[in-house]
Amino acid sequence: MRETDFVSGFARGLKVIEAFGEARPRLSIAEAAKITGLDRATVRRSLLTLSELGYADYDGKFFTLTPKILRLGHAYLSATPLSMIVQPHLDQLSEKAGQSASVSVLDGTEVVYVARASQRRVMSINLMPGSRLPAYCASMGRVLLAALPETQAREILSRTELKANTPRTKTDPEELMAELRRVREEGHAVIDQELELGLCSIAVPLMNARGQVVAALNIGAPAAHVAAFELVERYLPLLQETQAALRPLLR
Amino acid sequence: MRETDFVSGFARGLKVIEAFGEARPRLSIAEAAKITGLDRATVRRSLLTLSELGYADYDGKFFTLTPKILRLGHAYLSATPLSMIVQPHLDQLSEKAGQSASVSVLDGTEVVYVARASQRRVMSINLMPGSRLPAYCASMGRVLLAALPETQAREILSRTELKANTPRTKTDPEELMAELRRVREEGHAVIDQELELGLCSIAVPLMNARGQVVAALNIGAPAAHVAAFELVERYLPLLQETQAALRPLLR
DNA sequence: TGACATTTGTTTGTATACCGCACAAAGTCG
DNA sequence: CGACTTTGTGCGGTATACAAACAAATGTCA
Numbered sequence: 204m205r206e207t208d209f210v211s212g213f214a215r216g217l218k219v220i221e222a223f224g225e226a227r228p229r230l231s232i233a234e235a236a237k238i239t240g241l242d243r244a245t246v247r248r249s250l251l252t253l254s255e256l257g258y259a260d261y262d263g264k265f266f267t268l269t270p271k272i273l274r275l276g277h278a279y280l281s282a283t284p285l286s287m288i289v290q291p292h293l294d295q296l297s298e299k300a301g302q303s304a305s306v307s308v309l310d311g312t313e314v315v316y317v318a319r320a321s322q323r324r325v326m327s328i329n330l331m332p333g334s335r336l337p338a339y340c341a342s343m344g345r346v347l348l349a350a351l352p353e354t355q356a357r358e359i360l361s362r363t364e365l366k367a368n369t370p371r372t373k374t375d376p377e378e379l380m381a382e383l384r385r386v387r388e389e390g391h392a393v394i395d396q397e398l399e400l401g402l403c404s405i406a407v408p409l410m411n412a413r414g415q416v417v418a419a420l421n422i423g424a425p426a427a428h429v430a431a432f433e434l435v436e437r438y439l440p441l442l443q444e445t446q447a448a449l450r451p452l453l454r
Numbered sequence: 455m456r457e458t459d460f461v462s463g464f465a466r467g468l469k470v471i472e473a474f475g476e477a478r479p480r481l482s483i484a485e486a487a488k489i490t491g492l493d494r495a496t497v498r499r500s501l502l503t504l505s506e507l508g509y510a511d512y513d514g515k516f517f518t519l520t521p522k523i524l525r526l527g528h529a530y531l532s533a534t535p536l537s538m539i540v541q542p543h544l545d546q547l548s549e550k551a552g553q554s555a556s557v558s559v560l561d562g563t564e565v566v567y568v569a570r571a572s573q574r575r576v577m578s579i580n581l582m583p584g585s586r587l588p589a590y591c592a593s594m595g596r597v598l599l600a601a602l603p604e605t606q607a608r609e610i611l612s613r614t615e616l617k618a619n620t621p622r623t624k625t626d627p628e629e630l631m632a633e634l635r636r637v638r639e640e641g642h643a644v645i646d647q648e649l650e651l652g653l654c655s656i657a658v659p660l661m662n663a664r665g666q667v668v669a670a671l672n673i674g675a676p677a678a679h680v681a682a683f684e685l686v687e688r689y690l691p692l693l694q695e696t697q698a699a700l701r702p703l704l705r
Numbered sequence: 706t707g708a709c710a711t712t713t714g715t716t717t718g719t720a721t722a723c724c725g726c727a728c729a730a731a732g733t734c735g
Numbered sequence: 736c737g738a739c740t741t742t743g744t745g746c747g748g749t750a751t752a753c754a755a756a757c758a759a760a761t762g763t764c765a
Contacts (some may be wrong), residue, residue, distance in 0.1 A: 206506070207499075207750075207751075208498070208499050208503075208715095209499070209501045209502065209503050209506060209749075210463045210466075210499050210500055210503045210750095210751075211465060211723095211751090212461045212463035212464050212467075212499055212722090212723065212724085212750090212751080213463050213464050213466070213467035213503050213504075214503055214506075215461075215464070215724090216461060216463075216464035216467065216468075217467075217507065217526065220526050220529055221526065221529055223529040223530065223533045224528070224532055224533050225532050225533065227533060228533040228534060228535065231741075231742090232741075232742065232743095233740080233742075234713075235684070235740055240606040241724095242724070242725050242726080243725095243741085243742080244723095244725065244726085244743085244744085245574050245723085245724060245725075247459070247742080247743080248458075248459050248460070248461050248723080248724090249461055249464055249685055251459045252459075252460050252461045252464050252465055254464055255460060255465075256468065257562075258468070264741095264742095267527060268530040268533060268534075269530075270530065270559050270560075270561040270566040271559065271561050271562070272526060272527055272529070272530045273527045273530060273561075273566055273583070273584040274472055274586075275468065275471050275472065275523060275527055276523055276524045276525075276526055276527025276528065276584055277475070277527065277584040277585070278471055278472055278473075278475045278519060278523070278617075279474070279519040279520075279521065279523045279524060280524070280582065280584055281475055281478040281585075282474045282475050282476065282478060282518075282519060284479070286582065290572075290582065297671075304566040308521050309521075310520065310521040310522050311508075311522075314526055315521040315522075315523065316484050317471070317524075318582065320572055321541075321545055321571060325570075330529065331531060331537065331569070331583055332582055332583055332584070332585075333524040333525075333527055333528035333531055333532075333583070334528065334532075335525075335528070342566075352575070358722085375653045378704070381642065386593055410743095457721075458722075458744095460722095461722090462722075462723090462724075462751095462752085463722085463723080463750095463751070463752080466752090477737075482713075482714090483713075483714065483715095484712070485712080487713095492751075492752095493753060494713080494715090495714095495715080495716085495753075495754090496751090496752060498714075498715080499751080499752090561749070566715075620728050680756080
């Protein structure tokens, strides 16, 4: 790709959109400039553009994103058959298990939720399509990493900040690689309160008809309800049932 | 806003992202150019930029959006307290009612789902956060339109394509305006198979502490389970309970 | 098969739009 | 009021859009 095949004004604008998030619903020009590291004048033009197009509101002082911005992500969710196809199966699975069920894919070092059926609220975390979790300490992340060639999985771990969210979090790369091998062999991953105390989950890969892993499917449960060692016997059969049902439907 | 305060390269890029959707997961440069109405060279630069930034994949022929694009919408969903706040209440409501429950806001002529708790799959429609439905024939749409000044509601209807999805769909603007007045008076809207045969729903507005309508809350049910006239007695109390619980939490 | 038409992707030249900077203006605090 | 922060605005040099031409692939038909 040549230097000139890159539209930096577009790239800068996307960076500005991403400046909004978590604890930042409202941004002033100066704040957005600080977060993005871009020039204030540039940020101002991007924000005014967003506002002009209806992707943002401007009260003269602060900018806020509007629901129109969801069209951008929706272009992906609706364009990808994945989320549409799995949703009904997910609802069914969630109902049978009496627990939340989710499907996610890998994006860099993180898993991204593309569909979710929640039975009851899971702990302090509130997950929805588009939500992200670090792959190394999430059950679906383990499954997705295990599906990659070892070198690639190791490479992803190497650029992940492996921090111990709880005392149980595995953070040693070699230990994690060994865990990935086990996941690959057994066909499922179990997480016992590595992400958050009190939260367990079990995941299996979702494969397409050709056997390629295209996503991961999991069930999450409060540790108070179900001990980690029970996850396998209680939920693995249900997960595998859904896994098998979806296999011919995915491409 | 001055002419020069608009970054057209950014605007063009966003248009390119929106070119992906529903039946278009994969686009060639020429296709994207046709859909957006932009020059092929311009579209090419936008797509290559997206690809360079990891928002799209390119196989030499077709471009596909990657899950990274969800970060853009996620900036809204997570930045907006709305979806985070309502989700647990929604799960609870859905469980009590034994039916799907959703929260949405208005964007132009459409309602956009910002949160959802699905109990069982609702007919052929598969809805998730970011999904859109025309406001005029959805229960939440009626509630949200009813909250606007009449002139504005009429204006929105005037630029909506009022098509009859089913024989029961109301498509006459005057009839719809009358319906909106009734919704405003009664405080809830009931839809009886206007969107899809076999699907009923009931919605109420969600107000913040100052009494401003900030979103709509609904319960949808298969007509086979619950006749439309039963919706009110069975679900309205539950909806109102949730409505009241959320009121002091919204701003 | 081979010649022609059509579509698609890429490059080029030129007019224009945009970025970053420096400065002006307007708030915002003590 | 004066220090400080934030926002708005002209300006020069650079990057980008557009149109048009070119190149390559694909389709069409005798």
